[in-house]
Amino acid sequence: MKITAARVIVCCPGRNFVTLKIETDQGLTGVGDATLNGRELAVASYLQDHVLPCLIGRDPQQIEDIWQYLYKGAYWRRGPVTMSAIAAVDTALWDIKAKMAGMPLYQLLGGRSRTGVMVYGHATGRDIAETVDEVLRHREEGYQAIRAQSGVPGLEKVYGVSTTQRMYEPADGNLPNEHDWDSAKYLRHTPRLFEAVREAVGEDIHLLHDVHHRLSPNEAAQLGRSLEPYQLFWMEDPTPADNPQAFRLIRQHTTTPLAVGEVFNSIWDCKLLIEEQLIDYIRATVTHAGGITHLRRIADLAALYQVRTGCHGATDLSPVAMGAALHFDTWVPNFGVQEYMPHSAQMLSVFPHDWRFERGMLYCGETPGHGVDIDEKLAAKYPYQRAYLPVNRLQRDGTLWDW
Ligand code: KDG
Numbered sequence: 425m426k427i428t429a430a431r432v433i434v435c436c437p438g439r440n441f442v443t444l445k446i447e448t449d450q451g452l453t454g455v456g457d458a459t460l461n462g463r464e465l466a467v468a469s470y471l472q473d474h475v476l477p478c479l480i481g482r483d484p485q486q487i488e489d490i491w492q493y494l495y496k497g498a499y500w501r502r503g504p505v506t507m508s509a510i511a512a513v514d515t516a517l518w519d520i521k522a523k524m525a526g527m528p529l530y531q532l533l534g535g536r537s538r539t540g541v542m543v544y545g546h547a548t549g550r551d552i553a554e555t556v557d558e559v560l561r562h563r564e565e566g567y568q569a570i571r572a573q574s575g576v577p578g579l580e581k582v583y584g585v586s587t588t589q590r591m592y593e594p595a596d597g598n599l600p601n602e603h604d605w606d607s608a609k610y611l612r613h614t615p616r617l618f619e620a621v622r623e624a625v626g627e628d629i630h631l632l633h634d635v636h637h638r639l640s641p642n643e644a645a646q647l648g649r650s651l652e653p654y655q656l657f658w659m660e661d662p663t664p665a666d667n668p669q670a671f672r673l674i675r676q677h678t679t680t681p682l683a684v685g686e687v688f689n690s691i692w693d694c695k696l697l698i699e700e701q702l703i704d705y706i707r708a709t710v711t712h713a714g715g716i717t718h719l720r721r722i723a724d725l726a727a728l729y730q731v732r733t734g735c736h737g738a739t740d741l742s743p744v745a746m747g748a749a750l751h752f753d754t755w756v757p758n759f760g761v762q763e764y765m766p767h768s769a770q771m772l773s774v775f776p777h778d779w780r781f782e783r784g785m786l787y788c789g790e791t792p793g794h795g796v797d798i799d800e801k802l803a804a805k806y807p808y809q810r811a812y813l814p815v816n817r818l819q820r821d822g823t824l825w826d827w
């Protein structure tokens with residue numbers, strides 16, 4: 425069996441997606457997601473100019489060898505651009521192999537570990553009252569796990585909270601928008617938010633919160649401690665994990681569970697956090713952490729230390745990534761939760777898929793492969809539009825801060 429063609433498709437049905445489609449001489453095709461929010465064309469070029477020429481003529485069944493070839497063979501290892509490109513190839517190859525086997529991907533990985541995938545939804549509001557309403561609305565829809573974010577009094581634009589009436593979308597500017605930040609205001613406000621949310625929603629709903637890398641380790645420890653009465657499922661990205669040792673300090677001071685890893689690309693980013701049991705959930709995902717092949721390695725390492733998975737699932741992970749993630753989640757023994765930020769109908773129309781949402785759970789389909797394809801004709805109607813993630817500055821003096 426041989427790879428005969430491979431194409432990179434960049435489209436913008438409401439937001440940008442980079443998709444790789446691989447064709448074979450036996451008529452089977454596979455797709456993989458390569459979207460790197462705000463840096464999409466870098467991955468498209470990496471694939472188009474440097475990876476695809478090396479793929480033509482190879483046997484698509486040799487997934488492991490192709491992974492090693494692209495990882496070790498480039499000499500320049502890791503990094504988000506490289507690992508997203510490798511991930512797209514890997515995901516497309518697993519899609520092809522599962523189609524060859526006539527199996528849904530989760531079967532090829534080892535079979536079903538659960539009936540469905542618990543997801544967490546996003547409840548956001550401009551203030552506490554709005555967020556509480558959103559949490560209750562999610563509960564009505566059947567969500568068992570809900571992430572709560574709200575505007576912070578005195579700060580104009582805050583992570584996760586839409587300033588328009590539209591759904592929150594991380595990449596919102598033709599040039600980077602600027603947000604303002606004040607850790608003291610946030611630290612005062614957030615326990616009040618969770619006091620109100622927990623009071624309204626009762627004890628049975630899992631509550632999550634994303635700090636989005638904005639606190640120092642000591643501030644993160646303070647926040648974790650102040651949230652303990654509200655029994656969070658997790659506190660996410662409390663401080664940047666560039667220096668993973670920083671989590672020792674947080675861990676010494678709070679029992680609030682910690683989740684980290686949506687910006688991780690490799691098992692080496694996860695190693696210390698997992699081995700020292702400094703976190704409870706690892707958020708690396710198929711698209712940015714080297715595909716199914718590498719994510720499986722990360723999950724196996726995590727399992728040794730009772731760390732569970734919590735794959736990133738914002739809208740910048742395409743429906744292809746969601747399909748692959750759901751097969752992974754259905755199989756992985758140490759599953760925790762899956763993030764679910766629904767795509768718009770327009771986005772979904774470009775990616776025919778067989779997964780479905782029902783009362784707080786996502787279910788992968790039974791079609792051979794990962795169950796997602798791309799409608800290339802429709803995709804061509806939505807050309808790429810430059811879009812950036814915002815940057816964050818201290819309100820006090822404009823110092824550029826973590827986003
Ligand atoms: O592209 C960046 C987004 O995916 C990220 O900001 C979303 O933090 C995020 C989350 O937890 O979904």
Ligand code: MG
Nearest residue numbers: 634660661686
């Ligand atoms: Mg996050």
